[in-house]
Amino acid sequence: MPSLTVENYLKAILQIGLRESAEWVSAGQVAQALGVSPGTVTSMHKTLGEADLVVYRPYEGVCLTEAGQMLGMRVLRRHRLIEQFLVETLGLSWDQVHEEAEHMEHAVSDDLVERIDEFLGRPRFDPHGDPIPTATGTWPETVESATTLASCPPGSTVRVVRVTDQGAEFLQFLTHNGVALGVEGRVVSNNATAGTVMLEIDGAAVSLGGQEAAQLMVDRL
Template sequence: MPAAPPSTAIDDYLKTIYHHTEWQSDPVTPSQLAATLGLAPSTVTEMVQKLAAAGFVTHRPYGPVSLTDAGRVRAASIIRRHRLIETWLVREFGYAWDEVHDEAEVLEHAISDRLLEGISARLGHPTRDPHGDPIPDAAGAVERDPFVLLVAAPLGHTGRVLRVSDRDPGLLRALEGVGIDVGHTVTVLEGGAVRVDDGASIPLPDAAASAVWLTI
């Protein structure tokens, strides 16, 4: 019998699959998984087969990969850890929102369930992390408002910033510099510009339109 994959490897795959469909509906393919994780396609194919055998994903050859109910619960559990830790670091230790991701990647595997729930209680059981991503509850459930990606929002649309992608720390700093943060109101203007909280028209930083989600 082949050795079971390490727990952290399972979690990394399940998180990546979960993230891919969290803000859009197209399922992830093995090649997309390989690109996101920085791994060889053959390595990903082998791991996906192991995850399928363990009941965490469904997959057919050359097709997309989807989480099973068990896979979704496990993915939500580790994402809950990650996002609670990010929120804790920002609120309690003064980290900026562009500094917390890598720290949380390490700590999410290290803290106990008891400490995690203590952190949640101390923070008042938050439902969103510093980037606006929903924090699953202990059962894995999340609440998400209807949304539109900024690049797809029509001219004149006004919405509250619901979520900002945390993939690029430099972009997070640029957005913060022009006042685009979770909870602020953004109106879409012509020429790649926006108005924030009824202020003056400002140009969007590069790549921002594909990294900001607004309420509908």
């Protein structure tokens, strides 16, 4: 069974590659994601390469092999299903489940994860709108129409479908201001120079910084 550290690295490499739409991921990117030094990452990249879980190239980074991709997807599947389970069955809020799932994802078996998936009705998305990989390592069928709130011009009517920053503080801010998955609103203003976006939800204005607005994925209606 892969160690907790190996699973964390493979999941991080997978998520960075997905976020950046990149095949190769640098040591610096992984170091930032995991909060460790680049030297530590380079050492682990070599170890993962020796285990045929990544292809490692000095000064370029790593690319997941088929085996590394499958293992990374398994960990990500566990994480997102656990998050959904905690929200649906235990009533935890979306800002509470990420850290819990970080610990639990390494302790549950694939058999238990399959039972959780079946119990929940095989959900396609987790509480933050992230797609949940299938047991065979594929993604659920989705319509790729979402864009960032930061890219929407004033006057746009939008529906929130995903939040890519899952830090508790940011999610609590969104909840306090009535922003949640499925909520619809209107872009009142979008000032790229000032780096601010004003969103109106049910008559109330929500002011977001440019970076915050970039973490909200929306469908334009």
